[in-house]
Amino acid sequence: xxxxxxxxxxxxxxxxxxxxxxxxxxxxxxxxxxxxxxxxxxxxxxxxxxxxxxxxxxxxxxxxxxxxxxxxxxxxxxxxxxxxxxxxxxxxxxxxxxxxxxxxxxxxxxxxx
Amino acid sequence: xxxxxxxxxxxxxxxxxxxxxxxxxxxxxxxxxxxxxxxxxxxxxxxxxxxxxxxxxxxxxxxxxxxxxxxxxxxxxxxxxxxxxxxxxxxxxxxxxxxxxxxxxxxxxxxxx
Numbered sequence: 001x002x003x004x005x006x007x008x009x010x011x012x013x014x015x016x017x018x019x020x021x022x023x024x025x026x027x028x029x030x031x032x033x034x035x036x037x038x039x040x041x042x043x044x045x046x047x048x049x050x051x052x053x054x055x056x057x058x059x060x061x062x063x064x065x066x067x068x069x070x071x072x073x074x075x076x077x078x079x080x081x082x083x084x085x086x087x088x089x090x091x092x093x094x095x096x097x098x099x100x101x102x103x104x105x106x107x108x109x110x111x112x113x
Numbered sequence: 114x115x116x117x118x119x120x121x122x123x124x125x126x127x128x129x130x131x132x133x134x135x136x137x138x139x140x141x142x143x144x145x146x147x148x149x150x151x152x153x154x155x156x157x158x159x160x161x162x163x164x165x166x167x168x169x170x171x172x173x174x175x176x177x178x179x180x181x182x183x184x185x186x187x188x189x190x191x192x193x194x195x196x197x198x199x200x201x202x203x204x205x206x207x208x209x210x211x212x213x214x215x216x217x218x219x220x221x222x223x224x225x226x
Contacts, residue, residue, distance in 0.1 A: 004155070008153070009194070017185070032213045034213070034215075036215075041201075041222075042219070042220070043203055043217035043219050043220050044156070044203075044215075044217055044219060048213050049212065049213065049214070052131070070188075076122040087155065087156075089215075091213060099144055099161075099163075099207055099209065099213070100158065100161070101146075101158075101215060103148075103155040103157075104155050105153065105154055105157060106153040
């Protein structure tokens with residue numbers, strides 16, 4: 001089993017739709033969770049951190065479920081500009097506080113006009 | 114503006130040649146990372162460094178070497194021993210004890226002819 005798993009998609013949705021992605025992780029001791037956005041042939045950029053209580057940033061909502069070991073990203077009112085690959089990132093926080101991030105393969109989203 | 118600068122952006126090399134990718138950051142970040150990304154795959158960790166003059170192998174270190182002589186700089190050498198070096202290489206850094214956000218450079222795309 002991969003340490004971090006995502007459905008690769010693509011998810012093709014019409015503008016204005018609500019879309020949700022899930023990401024599962026295998027290490028129950030994982031400490032930090034993030035969603036990054038990556039445009040084609042570009043570097044990843046932080047979309048949002050994921051907090052235990054869940055958090056929202058405009059049209060984006062992230063949730064963490066430690067019991068089931070998954071995180072989710074909900075995008076409301078999808079825009080054409082949301083088309084990208086969304087990467088799930090987990091930090092197991094290893095010995096001595098090592099920041100060793102584990103990346104999922106990403107979920108491709110295409111928002112259609 | 115602070116950030117991470119990778120160079121060159123595109124690089125072509127012949128088989129059997131070593132090549133060095135530059136990564137410089139002026140964010141005063143402690144830890145630096147090198148990742149490799151192949152189509153349809155997530156980012157895979159090559160090497161990382163938490164302090165000057167110290168670095169650790171990641172998951173796919175074979176055929177690569179690094180140095181960390183200055184806090185700002187973390188160059189990656191792709192040696193001729195790397196069997197399949199054509200890929201997108203991403204350098205990242207993080208402020209330890211900060212928010213946990215990884216900051217990425219724009220990447221270097223290496224093609225072996």
